[in-house]
Amino acid sequence: MRLFLALILCKLIRLALRLLGRGGTALPGKAALKICPDMLGKLSKGVATVLITGTNGKTTTARMTEQMIRDAGYSYFANRSGSNLERGIAAEFAANSTIFGRPKRTYAIIECDEAAFRTVAGKVAPRVIVVTNIFRDQLDRFGEVTRTLESIREGVKKAPEAVLCLNADCSLTASLAEGVPNTLRLFGMDVPLEESAGVSDAPRCIRCGAEYAYSFRTFAHLGGFFCPDCGYARQRPAVSITAVRAFLPEGSEADFMIDGAAYPAYVGLPAAYNLYNAAAALAAATALGVPAQKAAGSLADTRDVFGRMESFEINGVPIRMILVKNPAGCDRALDYLAGMIQGEYLAVFCLNDNVADGTDVSWIWDSGFERLFSGGTEPGLIVSGTRAEDMRLRLKYAGAREDAVRIIQGDGALIAAAAAGGVPVYILPTYTAMLSIRSELTRLCGGRKFWE
Amino acid sequence: MEISICHLYPDVLNLYGDRGNVLCMQKRLAWRGIDCTVAGIQIGDSRPLSGFDLFFIGGGQDFEQEILLRDLGNKKAADIKAAAEDGKPFLCVCGGYQLMGKTYETSKGVRCDYLGVLDMFTVGAEKRVTGNFAFEFEGVPVVGFENHSGRTFLGEGVSPLGRVISGFGNNGEDGTEGARYQNVFGTYSHGPVLPKNPAFCDYILETALSRKYGREILEPLPDESENAAHDTMLRRMTGKEAKP
Numbered sequence: 001m002r003l004f005l006a007l008i009l010c011k012l013i014r015l016a017l018r019l020l021g022r023g024g025t026a027l028p029g030k031a032a033l034k035i036c037p038d039m040l041g042k043l044s045k046g047v048a049t050v051l052i053t054g055t056n057g058k059t060t061t062a063r064m065t066e067q068m069i070r071d072a073g074y075s076y077f078a079n080r081s082g083s084n085l086e087r088g089i090a091a092e093f094a095a096n097s098t099i100f101g102r103p104k105r106t107y108a109i110i111e112c113d114e115a116a117f118r119t120v121a122g123k124v125a126p127r128v129i130v131v132t133n134i135f136r137d138q139l140d141r142f143g144e145v146t147r148t149l150e151s152i153r154e155g156v157k158k159a160p161e162a163v164l165c166l167n168a169d170c171s172l173t174a175s176l177a178e179g180v181p182n183t184l185r186l187f188g189m190d191v192p193l194e195e196s197a198g199v200s201d202a203p204r205c206i207r208c209g210a211e212y213a214y215s216f217r218t219f220a221h222l223g224g225f226f227c228p229d230c231g232y233a234r235q236r237p238a239v240s241i242t243a244v245r246a247f248l249p250e251g252s253e254a255d256f257m258i259d260g261a262a263y264p265a266y267v268g269l270p271a272a273y274n275l276y277n278a279a280a281a282l283a284a285a286t287a288l289g290v291p292a293q294k295a296a297g298s299l300a301d302t303r304d305v306f307g308r309m310e311s312f313e314i315n316g317v318p319i320r321m322i323l324v325k326n327p328a329g330c331d332r333a334l335d336y337l338a339g340m341i342q343g344e345y346l347a348v349f350c351l352n353d354n355v356a357d358g359t360d361v362s363w364i365w366d367s368g369f370e371r372l373f374s375g376g377t378e379p380g381l382i383v384s385g386t387r388a389e390d391m392r393l394r395l396k397y398a399g400a401r402e403d404a405v406r407i408i409q410g411d412g413a414l415i416a417a418a419a420a421g422g423v424p425v426y427i428l429p430t431y432t433a434m435l436s437i438r439s440e441l442t443r444l445c446g447g448r449k450f451w452e
Numbered sequence: 453m454e455i456s457i458c459h460l461y462p463d464v465l466n467l468y469g470d471r472g473n474v475l476c477m478q479k480r481l482a483w484r485g486i487d488c489t490v491a492g493i494q495i496g497d498s499r500p501l502s503g504f505d506l507f508f509i510g511g512g513q514d515f516e517q518e519i520l521l522r523d524l525g526n527k528k529a530a531d532i533k534a535a536a537e538d539g540k541p542f543l544c545v546c547g548g549y550q551l552m553g554k555t556y557e558t559s560k561g562v563r564c565d566y567l568g569v570l571d572m573f574t575v576g577a578e579k580r581v582t583g584n585f586a587f588e589f590e591g592v593p594v595v596g597f598e599n600h601s602g603r604t605f606l607g608e609g610v611s612p613l614g615r616v617i618s619g620f621g622n623n624g625e626d627g628t629e630g631a632r633y634q635n636v637f638g639t640y641s642h643g644p645v646l647p648k649n650p651a652f653c654d655y656i657l658e659t660a661l662s663r664k665y666g667r668e669i670l671e672p673l674p675d676e677s678e679n680a681a682h683d684t685m686l687r688r689m690t691g692k693e694a695k696p
Contacts, residue, residue: 365469389681
């Protein structure tokens, strides 16, 4: 009865918010959970759920997995809005069940916040768990990386039936396989990358504390790690990238190995880190029974992912938005800018310090902005956001001329100034900055609403 | 002129952008035409520390602090003490600051012996203090970000680095922030602290230069971006948006 009431309330609030033209992705769930705290556990019964967590790449991996199972003709739903705490996830399940709590769809592709995963994993009994990677992120909220790891571990232990898809190249993530009975399905990259290493978030063995050695490295602390003291080492992944044929500005060509068979594929999102996301999605979709050939073919069709390498065009000027929220992710975006962009371009950095961004912005000093100024075309520079001055200061110490960095506040003014340059624009915003700039860009372009 | 900086444990004490402090010192010396070298001393590196002019220690994860104590154990601890007693400047932030004290007692009552350079001790608490904060150092407000669960109490042998203007500081009780002994500057301030507080950075650099070359006054730099970042944050904290 409580579930019934909660469902009615949840659906009504969601409908009302939509009528008001608002997203309403968390509030309905919050209200409903008050009435029926186990709503999520009840509604997820009978739904084959893929639960995706990790520091970076959750949303992109979810969109790629979604593309694969959509192309394979599965009946599914997803929390596409990015509302990834328990209340948002509960609301998504509610929206996709009948008023009597029966599921309307067979599959669910759910991205889940790392801290919320502990609770959510125990409630939804996932069919598949994907952990993309673990990096330092919002230390003011999550604390140290080992705490994030332990929170995810707690969630994994509550879901012994789930197929566990883990990043084989991340020594932190791969350690989640220890001492659990789950079926393991690792993914990773078998070849080194020429990316900048940056600060390592895991220089020392998670088991014994000795310094890791690497047979090859991809980026950050990812790669063929092994501990010379205790023997903890990377395991061979079931799904891997065996060769990168081309990194292009709009996407990548790579060879994937899935359960021993080779599949060349085009990934419709650029940059090396999206190859990891592609491998994670392949591991998840094939675990659900999607044929490998078909899943690999779907990789070409995931292009625009909410704020993540998403493209817009204003007055003929191409604008790409790349969400950045931690040093590892930001370094990847900077690698992309410094390595991939030919000719003149404008880089826009929007640094906010709201709670959802992380109130501590010190991470920008752990990210290698220097590579924008180490040869090649130096970009035009604009900074914005609640901590624009901190961002400008970081760029100065990275090598920017003090008078070359403009501070422009307000989304409208920012977009106008950016597009006025006539050269391609790359906007690197933190989370809340991304939301507001994206909404202005979408309005100007007449695009979709984010919950669609 | 030349300053050689020793960055202690850059591989494990590398949280919260603290390496920005080293970058800041390097740049501010370079902009004045003063040479600067930086050596990262990692775990297992037993190079003598006596040749360095300036030392930096940042904050780290609890997981890695244990490994660190093992490495400090014998010779390195003695080297660090000798350099500090010798009047060499140290900037020690958060975990690195606590490490310079006598002891650290966890919230569960386990006590670790630390370096004992500074007459102070730290006690772990359940509740973490996180947020922007400001303190006064030599008459100038310093802005930064604090993120620590330890509460530090100073003994007779050290002075506080400054008085808290906004935020928590050493322990939230006595209004002190950080510690100063000889030329050891200890602080809870991340941010990183130096780029946004150029006066504090130059003070440390002048201390290092004066010790090596006799009295040195650094020529001023434009510091437009530095002051803008500093003033914006100070205004936010002391103005209408004051947050604990």
